[in-house]
Amino acid sequence: MTAGPTLIGSVRRALHLLDAVGASERPVPAKVLARSVGLPLPTTYHLLRTLVHEGYLRKLDDGYALGGQVSELCQRTSLHAVLPRIRPALRALRDEVRGAAYLSLYSDGDIKLIDIADSAAAPSVDLWVGVHESAHATAFGKCILSGLASEHRREYLSRHRLADLTPNTITDSRVLEQKLARCGDVFSDREEYLLGMACVATTVRAPGVLGAVAISLPVRRLGSARVESVRRTACRVSRALVVAQ
Known part of the structure; x- marks a missing residue:
């Protein structure tokens, strides 16, 4: 049987968060993102901080939006x-x-x-x-x-x-x-x-x-x-x- 590709879970989760933010017309709160992608809230916050630091997301008063890197x-x-x-x-x-x-x-x-x-x-x-x-x-x-x-x-x-x-x-x-x-x-x-x-x-x-x-x-x-x-x-x-x- 051919082995499937090796996938990195943290990368997949970060991409799912990006997809969820990009699919919304308004900033999305962290708790909403955690529910939509099925992640624990602490994990969601960790990934969001990383994405904000790298410029792929922006943290606003009412949630997260796509950043300039996107x-x-x-x-x-x-x-x-x-x-x-x-x-x-x-x-x-x-x-x-x-x-x-x-x-x-x-x-x-x-x-x-x-x-x-x-x-x-x-x-x-x-x-x-x-x-x-x-x-x-x-x-x-x-x-x-x-x-x-x-x-x-x-x-x-x-x-x-x-x-x-x-x-x-x-x-x-x-x-x-x-x-x-x-x-x-x-x-x-x-x-x-x-x-x-x-x-x-x-x-x-x-x-x-x-x-x-x-x-x-x-x-x-x-x-x-x-x-x-x-x-x-x-x-x-x-x-x-x-x-x-």
Whole structure:
């Protein structure tokens, strides 16, 4: 006889509590949760404290509600589901322009790099400084910053220093604002993030989504980058994100 799978009881009980909270439109008291999932009250409290500590639940005055970690997990799940439709577009762009292709999104107040399509013939940029700290020096970062409401952009820049990454990096917030205002829907950086490299980006939009598609390539080839190819790919990605919602 084939043995059944080994199951961890505490994990199953915690998941049942999450299901019970998620099924209710209102916060659920601990005693109600204990009865609904058939657990002793002390065990229920122990599991609830753990779930609250990890951010999967919130403790309110009148009971427990789903926490921020659940929302983030749902967002990541939706994105993972749509990546198979996005990646072919990024790879096609990579092969067409012979440069690495990138997708970045604005999420939870930060700019996040979601996917990269590169190859031995089109290597990605060495991301020696994190995306969070270099939006002002990258084409996709500036593209997203330009699409933010002015108060959100000011809040973002107040939390991220305009680090001097190369002699070409913009480190004056007034100069950056001027550049963001006049570049339209296409942004570039010429050796602002890394000497010898350039980047071109344009905006990705869907309901509730702001992002950018970008390509990187040696600065000597910047003039040969096809902006319309980047725009076309951004449109394909935007449509995929709309369908996923």
